[in-house]
Every structure is written in structure tokens, then in C-alpha cells.
Amino acid sequence: MHLILFILFAGICLAGAVNLLLQTHPINSALSLIVVMTSLAVLYLQLGAEFLAAAQVIVYAGAIMVLFTFVVMLLNAGREERTRGSRAAVVVGFPAVAVLLAVATTVVQHTPKLGTSTFGDTMSNQPGATNLEVLSGVLFTKLLLPFEVTSVLILVAILGSVALARFGHGEKGAGE
């Protein structure tokens, strides 16, 4: 059951990532990336990170990718042009990647300390404490300072992006 779910969603993830590379129009790449992010959210659920799965859908797939989609739609730059590919890259590249992947697989499979996963394991030692309770217990007590600093970071990012994207002097603007 766990195996079937993993194979299904890992397959969707890989298909989306490969499709991101194969598409020419950026809107198709953006939609493939959304597929990758939602299937990653399901994989997080299988690994027991419930809050992260919901945060991945809300923040990444529901906000950041909306931003990407809007920029692609508004700039409307169209399909990208084909540049001259290199024959050497294809001849040497694909076998090299296959060899590297085989080496990585062998090394990782024979590491003794990595075990198997259990479906949706809980974090804490006491039974009955949900993942959310454990995560928030650490986030708001021991790691409170980084949490507050990230809010300052987001404020700086908002101000920066508004300042960068508004119409500068000397440009024809839509009225501001």
C-alpha cells in the first residue's frame, strides 16, 4: 500500500519535472512544476509531515506558483527559441548521468543506517501527540527568534518587490 502510493506519486513527480524541461512555453513549465509540488506534498504526508504537506500546498503551490503564473501571463513573452544544441552533450551526457545515478544508488542502498520508513510516523515519543503539536512546541519555544526574523525577512521582500516592480520615472505607466 505504501509502496504503491510511493511509486505512483514519485512517478508523477518525475514526470512533472521532466515535462518542465521538455516544454517550450513557460506556462506549461509552470503547470508541470505545480504538479511536482502537489505530489511532493503527498510524499510529505507519507513521511508523517502533515503540517508541511499542507504548507507546501498553501504556500508553494497556492501562492508562489500563482505568482509565477501571473508573471508568465502578464509578460507574455511567448515560446522560447531553440538554440543550437551540442551533439557532444548528448553523446557523453546521458551515459554519464546514468553512470552517476548507478553509483549513487549503490552507495545509498548499501548504507546500513538508513532503514525503511513507516507510513506516517509520528515524531514524538508519547503516543497521541500530533505532528502539529510537536512542531509548534519546538518552533515557538526554542526557535522563536528565527521565526520572528523570518517575518522581518518577508517584510523586506515585500518592500523590495514593490519598489522594483513599480513604474520608474521616465517610463510610460498606467497611472500610479
Add this chain to the structure above:
Amino acid sequence: MNADSIQFFQQEVPLSWYLLLSAVLFALGVVGFLIKRNLITVFMSIELMLNAVNLSFVTFAHQWHAVKGQIFVFFVMVVAAAEAAVGLAIIIAVFRARSTLAVDRIDLMKL
């Protein structure tokens, strides 16, 4: 559907498979960053790399029962959101100045 195949389908997933998936996604992100010619698609490959790293963190948090791995993923998501906002604003500004999003054409500091 004999007993062996049912046995096969009911076993748990080894954690190394999650790590390999993360490695492959990261590699695909690097390839996208190197070969794509549209500025926005290059930026999306960066987001793919960040997501692959998030998967690694969650896998290790699952193995060691350490919730700090998941908290780090939370912070990576926040930083990625901030970076996406500022990066896309820069892309909009570049498009206004050069009227193109092709990486090959944006190669001089002055027009």
C-alpha cells in the same frame, strides 16, 4: 495475485528511495538551470532544486524522529517565498528594460 506479490505490495518503502528521488529531482533542476533559455523557466528550476532539498530534509527528519528537520523545511519555504517575490520583480524590471526574456539576449550591462 499469489502470496509473494501481496507480500511485495505490503512492504514498506526503504528510505533510500526517497533520497534517490530527491537526488534525481535536484539533478533535473540543475539541468533545467543550465539548458533553458527563458529567464522564468530558469527561475522555476531553482524552485525545483529547493523542493528536492526539502524532500531530503523531511526524509531525514522521519528517520531520526527529529522535528527540527521539518522546521528547517518550514524556513526553507519562507525563504523561497521571499526569494520568488523579489526575483520575479527583478524579472519584470528586466523585461521592461530589454523587452525580451531570452537569457542569451540579456548579456550586456548597458543596452
Add this chain to the structure above:
Amino acid sequence: MPGSLRRGKNSVTILQFFLWSLLKIIVVTVVMLMSVAYTVLLERKLVGRIQNRWGPSRVGPFGLLQPLVDGAKSFLKEDIIPTSVYRPLYLLAPIIALTCALVSIGVVPFGSPAVTGPGGFHIFEISDVNIGLLLILGITSMSVYGVALAGWSSNNKYSLLGSLRASAQLVSYELALGLSLVGVVLSSGTLNLREIVEHQATHGLLTWNLFGGLQFVAFFIYLTAAYAETNRSPFDLPEAESELVAGYHTEYSSMKFAMFFMAEYANMINVGCVATLIFLGGWTSPFGDLIPMPQNIVFRSLLPIFWFVLKVFSFLFLYVWVRGTLPRFRYDQLMNFGWRYLMPLAILNIVATSLWVAYK
């Protein structure tokens, strides 16, 4: 993960669990689609009565067969696809809109968990997830894609403008929606929808989160944000016919347009379900323990569903009442209201609730 599987495979087999879930999904989806059709009829009749005329009353007694006739009409209309649209996204957008609208009902518990099926899992909810409320917020934020892609793929300047306005409205009021729910989460201590209702079950009407939980400000913020999220009056500028032709669904005809239409009403029902679970006490009766629960198993399972449906119905009634009464907001008034008044008010509500919870 549902509790039955965590207790081990000896309580129920995977096949049984799968079949029961399939049955629940089919029943809930059919009921949801019928409710969507009859919500359209409810709106037409109620708006008609507010405007001092009968609503549809010719087809069937009191117009009750009107939705069937409307469905047949939508099916049989000619399906026109303009040649210059970007086809993959043009066909995908109504699918995304309708899917996101129908999926949220999967985490909503609509009956009492005291009545359980064989193996001990809940009959009256499709899945019991610890983060149910966050999942509903997540699916709501995915439904922005349906609107955005519909407008862009239509290759039409009115559609693009309409979809940009609609998406900006959706994204802005999503914030206020989420923040208004944080107060309830603080006082209940959980994101699980079933547990939030169980926290309100002690004394009937007085312990509902609206009254006894002191979340009336949050309820009004949620109400307003919900009107904006579902693009309904007074926030329905993106689909107003006199303003932008028809907004993002200008180029859609017959079944695809009907899918957008259904998605809007299904979103209304979803928002109503979440509001009853969080503020109005879910399936618990307003009389609390004053009326003793009958021992008959049929009554014990049907009575909570009856209360739930009654509360959702009253929420929809309020929706249609507001639509028939208030004039439309202008777009800049709408954005101004969302960002400068509603969001700070929601944050103040969170601060006040957290002070109250700390004081207790």
C-alpha cells in the same frame, strides 16, 4: 491516517476500508451535486421574492423540477470553442475550478461520530485528517488557477482583465479568511474539524463559537471574506454583466460554462459547511442537553445530519438575502476594504483571542 488502519489490519481489511470509502464518496458527491442544483433554484426563487415576483414556478410544483430542466439545457447547448484560444488550458481551467470546489467536502464531518460503521471508523465523514482546516484553505488557494488560466487562455482582453481582477480579489480575501479562522483554532487547540465541533458541544447554543466562544467578530470577517472568495454580491464585480462583458468566462459556452457556475455554488456550500463547523457548532443541536437524545439508532444518526443541513441552509439563505439587498462594490473600494480594514481587524481578533486564552 484514519484511526482504523493505525490500529492494525485486524480491525478492518484494506479492501473493506476501500469499499466503504468509495461508497461514502459516491453518496456525498451525488448529494453535493444535487445540492448545487437546488441552491441555484433557491437563489432564483428567493431573489424573485425579494424583488416582489415569483421565482421559477412553472416547471413542476413550486418550480422544483427547474434544476433538471436547466441541466438538460446546459448539456444540449452548442459547445463553441473559439479558434484562437490556447486549447489545453482552455479545457483545463473549468476542470480545475470544479475539482477544487468538489474536493473540499471530503474532510468535512457532517454527522455525529458516535455512530460508527463496522471496524470503528466514522460513517459521516469521508476522511478524518488532523489538519482538516488547513487542507480546506489549501484547496481554496488552488482554485485561483481555474480563474487565472480561464482568462488568459481565452485570448480576449475582457477575459484577461476580468480574470486578473477576480484573481486579485480571491488572493486578497483568502488572507482575511484564513486569519479569521485562527481565533477559533487558538481557543480549540486543534485543527481537526471534528474536534473543533466537539469543543462546542457542551451546552448547546451557548457554547457555540459564535456566542459562547466570543468569536462574533471573526464570524463577520469570515462571512465578508467568504462573499468575496466566492465572487458573490456585493463583491461580484468580476462577473457583473454590465461591467466586463462576462469577465473570465466570456468565451465559455454550454457545459464548460455550467462547470464554472457549478463551481461557484459548490464553493458557496463548502464555505457554508466550514462556517457551521467552526462557528455554529456543526452537527450539535442548539438545545444541547435539554432535549434528551432518543435511543433509536436511526434517529441518533439522522438528527445530527438534520441540524447540520439546517445550519448550512440558513447560511445559504443569508448569502442570497445579501445578494438581493446590497449594491455592488467598485473594484478599488473592494481592494481597499480587504487590505486596509478586514485584514487588520482579523489580526486584532487574533491578538484579542490569544490574550483571552492566556488569561484563562
